[in-house]
Amino acid sequence: MKFIDEFRDGGLASGLAAAIRLAAKRTRDYHFMEFCGGHTHAIARYGVSDLLPPNVRMIHGPGCPVCVLPVGRIDMAIRLVREAGVTLCSYGDPLRVPASGGLSLLKAKAGLGRNGGVRGDIRMIYSSADALRLAQREPERQVVFFAIGFETTTPPTAVVIKQAQALGLKNFSVLCCHVLTPSAIASILESPAVRQWGSVPLDGFIGPAHVSTIIGSRPYEFFAEEYRKPVVIAGFEPLDVMQAILMLITQVNDGRAVVENEFARAVTREGNRKAQQLVAEVFELRRSFAWRGLGELPYSALRIRGCFADFDAERRFAVDYQAVADHPACECGAVLRGVKRPQDCRIFGSACTPENPVGSCMVSSEGACAAHYSFGRFGEVAVAK
Amino acid sequence: MCLALPCRIVELLPGEQARIEMAGVGKEVSLALVDDVAVGDYVLVHVGYALTRLDPEEAEKTLALFAELGEVALLETDAGCA
């Protein structure tokens, strides 16, 4: 697989591991947060931590849109299906996220048809285009597209909303739960709650790969300047991650805090202007939005503009957002901010497992807790020969 | 966080679509988010949409950099151990 296999080469990995070992000063620790769930997944899946010296530690950030999707939003989606009888089209990721009342989208699907007269449905799709096609093919079916994701996934939603308008579709709408990356980064670096846990011992960030192809490297410059933390945008392959770690160590050693782009083959400073314009045309900022584990964050999420109100499921159907409190023993807030590790949480691995996730970090395979549980928890066990 | 794959464009189709290929797997994707892509280009594909063109020269440079940094470091490490 071109542009993939070369960036997973074990030989090059040894070389970069040696470079990292040489660059990391033995006299200090380095804590870097990889913001993106995809990076968390790559690190865990390839065992990148094994190739790092012990004084370089990766902290897993909140960049998994499924992990930060509040329970209340999934409850909304389930209510739409059960009460308004819509056909909800969703990507695979949120289908198993636990919602209120012991339900998930998958469990709600299993219970449909025993619901009296209302016949809703839940379908897994791979692309927003699939949801639009379904609505086109079956005009008598009320289709709602469950739109989750960061800035990478937002432009595909904008495209189908515009297409739906051009087609004059009467049976298609979107439940918009798109969230914004810079807001999440800001919340990690600055929030009243941080005082509760102490200031975050972060020396730098690995910036998201594919979000950055859309928004460019420019938005991160604010963080580098304002908070004096280096940011290196990295591709998703393990060699990209290792190179980014090396670049971060070098910046820290030199006392620099700028934005660097390791993913130059796909990311530019300006990003994808065409996609940005499409998004700006269809969406506007919400004043505030609840993030699971992080609380209410200002200007952190999008909603559909008034001129496309016909395609906004929240306006078309009478369904409100109702906040649901996190489990009291859940430490996701601290884990998402990098202040605690998964294994520091009381219920990690016992009450909270991938099979029965209590908090957001365990919900998707990219959440810090899920990744550690699935790939890394052997670390505490010595292997006898 | 977002699963996106480098795919080669094998055919441009009407309606801002294209047929792409990756290691023997073919798919139809939307080009609504990109401009000026041609057959033979590589694009990053996410949920059925091309997000951006991949720059093969930059890719080569990045790989070459990995190799160079690695060689230097390994030499230095060996020298240190010698």
Next chain:
Amino acid sequence: MSAQRKGYVRPLDLRHGRVDMTHGSGGRAMAQLIDELFASRLGNNYLGQGNDAAVLPMPPGRLVMSTDAHVVSPLFFPGGDIGCLSVHGTINDVAVMGATPLYLAAGFILEEGFPLGDLARLVDSMAHAASAAEVPLVTGDTKVVQQGKGDGVYITTTGVGVVAEGADWSGNRARPGDRIIVSGGIGEHGMAIMAQRESIGFAANIVSDSAALHRLIAAMRASGAEIHALRDPTRGGVATTLNEIARQSGVGMMLQESALPIQPAVAAACEFLGLDPLYVANEGKLLAIVAPADAERLLVAMRAHPLGRHAAIVGSVHEDARHFVQMTTTLGGRRIVDWLTGDQLPRIC
């Protein structure tokens, strides 16, 4: 009594006909279905006798029996269908115990409205698979359920075989030091099915690996290698089967990612969907746990057989009180290959 012409029975309409409730009622329609569609195709003496059971000779040795329900959808896919899949699957379950498969039984649950033409295709496929494997289908049953209460057709198959005294392959016999061998490329069946699912829609030349493995297994036994455990990794993939064996045997395992055989198209399809090939279903592969001294010998024997051409040693067994299956990645790091959590769903993240 007036002279009557010998009864004319209108043959089944395979082009336009569909299963209806009379086909399950026990009356003439059902008898005709069984005769024309099943018995004539599966043709063997036992079925020809027309009894509800087959009387079979008792071979020397120990009896091995296995049963399976098949609910795969779509019913027809590249490389096979639910018919041959069910025949292969049960033959394999018997054969991995070290037994020679002898006879099969099949039960069909047909949904009202299922096209007879498709049913005929499936039965033909089963007949072909059974005769190629030389394991006859000697008894069967059919039921019909109302439209909406089935998925076209469900098939249950039961197989019996015989195993000599002393050949004890069992999931609890893996020992530290043993080598782990896989018989060929992983993830082919699961991805062939995925590629058919409408909402995923990619064209890939991935073909299900559904196959009867009893002859490959016979060749492995004949090699004289000290095999401790043998299993075919079906649902849940190689990862699930290895975790099962690790737990049964009370050991840990270490795999080498770079040694895993996988077709490029399967790897690419997995990348597209964010799936891990270690958890994707196989239907014509074997995992063998073998004593270290005999690993090479077994590998040679497997590679000499068409179904084992791409066999490879992919890891080894070691002591581990936690029974973890681990893997050294292509990068040189380490990760757990854990039990599957729920169903693997395609992801966007």
